[in-house]
Amino acid sequence: MAEANIDIHVLDEIMNRTISSVEQSKEKIFDIAENAHKERNHISLELEALKTEIERVIRQTDELDLKARQARQKLAAISRNFRQYSETDIREAYEEASQMQIQLSLSRDKELRLRQRRDELERRHRSILQTIEKSENLIAQMGSVLNYLQGDLKKVGIALESAQQQQLLGIQIIQAQEEERKRVARDIHDGPAQSMANVTLRSEIVERMLNQNRIDEAKVELRLLKELTRASLVDVRKIIFDLRPMALDDLGLVPTLRKYLEEYQKRHGIGAKLTLLTPERRLQNSIEVAVFRLIQESLNNTAKHAQARNVEVRLEFKPHVVHFRVMDDGVGFDQSTRAERPQFGIMGMRERVKLLQGKMKIHSRPGKGTSVLFSIPLRIHDNKQTTP
Incomplete structure (x- = not known):
């Protein structure tokens, strides 16, 4: 008992340190989420201003493009009839066309830089949104973890x-x-x-x-x-x-068991008998499958370990429960010793019975054979399709 108490004490210390670490991590993640929210707001404002500026520059570029075309057309007309114009007119037309082209080029460069900046901000905005979503999910998950860890630790062992x-x-x-x-x-x-x-x-x-x-x-x-x-x-x-007795679906549990016991007797050389304590009736398909598998596993254990000459399966159908028992005249075993080394077959049957909310009892003594009794309730399965 002393060792168990020490183990629980050590586990409590470990759990407390774990809780403290999770709480600190949660605070750091919360800070990350808050900073991400602030950065998202900042980027959103900058994006709005940038989009407004891009619209203005686009209008300006369109106007300069029109003026540049007009200046080039004017310069082309002067070039075709240069004798009608003075040297000053020609120079001014050339300078105007050149100036319009320079302004247009500068405006286009500015528009390109603004678009690139907008694309970069939009990528950052999407990344920030992902960061916010992940951090909020983590905060929620870590809250669940803390609730779980901060629960009752008395049953940890x-x-x-x-x-x-x-x-x-x-x-x-x-x-x-x-x-x-x-x-x-x-x-x-x-x-x-x-x-x-x-x-x-x-x-x-x-x-x-x-x-x-x-x-x-x-x-x-x-x-x-x-x-x-x-x-x-x-x-x-x-x-x-x-793999799956099709007769279960077509004929039901009792005929399938009779056929299985005939094959079992031929295969293992063990006398196999089915006894009905009440009239036969059909059960829900999932229950019939479960009952068959439990009986099958019990018979397999008999064939493997019991060294039995005879085995009997007894079935009793009640309004709200089905009782069945598998009995053999084999070597039996000491249940106190077997409890220290649980067998897989028995563990598997117990798990299946637990899923069905039923009961399972084993009675055995060395040299006195083994009897396994099962009770499976039926009313809880009336509206459910549970196949264990």
Whole structure:
């Protein structure tokens, strides 16, 4: 207990330092946001003034462009009839055209610089708006973090232990999923894939026979092909049934369980029996899937660990709950010892039952077999489609 108290004390100190650091960071981000707001206002005012100046310069440039064209036209007319004009008139016309061109060039340069400045300010304005948005989002997020961190720290130790268990369960689930994928891939490779390769080869043989007019031999090969294809279809249906028993949707839970127990008995050599304590009834599809998976996992555990000769599944349908039990006559186990080393299969079942807001109890003793009892409420699922 002393070690646990020290751990909590250390965690409290760490959390307090973390809260202080987050608060300081939040203040800095707030300052950044405030400065960004001020800069945005400044840029907005400068942009407005700049746009007004650009409009004025554009009008001025248009006027100078018109005057420059008129000056050039006048100079061209004088050049064509220079004998009618004095040297002073010619010089003045030339100077006027030159002056208009210089002013026009300067006005265009000024317009270009103003446009470039406007584009730069608009880019800065967009960047400032992004900075403001990010900083405000960060402030809101850090406020949420502070609210979370400043909550009750008394349960930190329990939360950490639960998180470790959840992480362990997550890792084991991933491993189990990978093992399941390997098993399915191996079943497909050893079964349907090999059969399909054989079908392809035999199809080529039949094609050659037909080309050589060996009709009788081709008929024999076609009959073999039909048998091979039928066997492949059986293999594929077995794999599909393991992944998701389609009979659940069509026939319901009880017929699917009967079929599964028949296959289970053939596969593992364990006597398997289904007992209905009440009349059969259909449940919501998601509940039937969940019940089937829980029974399936319990039976898998029996096959792997129990060394049982017989296993029995009992089902009882009540108005608002379904009870079911999986019992075997295997070697059993010491529950106090097993609690120290929780098995993935049991942890997975408990998580599934928890999602369904149900109950799960295990009774076992060395040499006395194992019984797993489940109770899944039905009324809370009447208006929900929950598939655990």
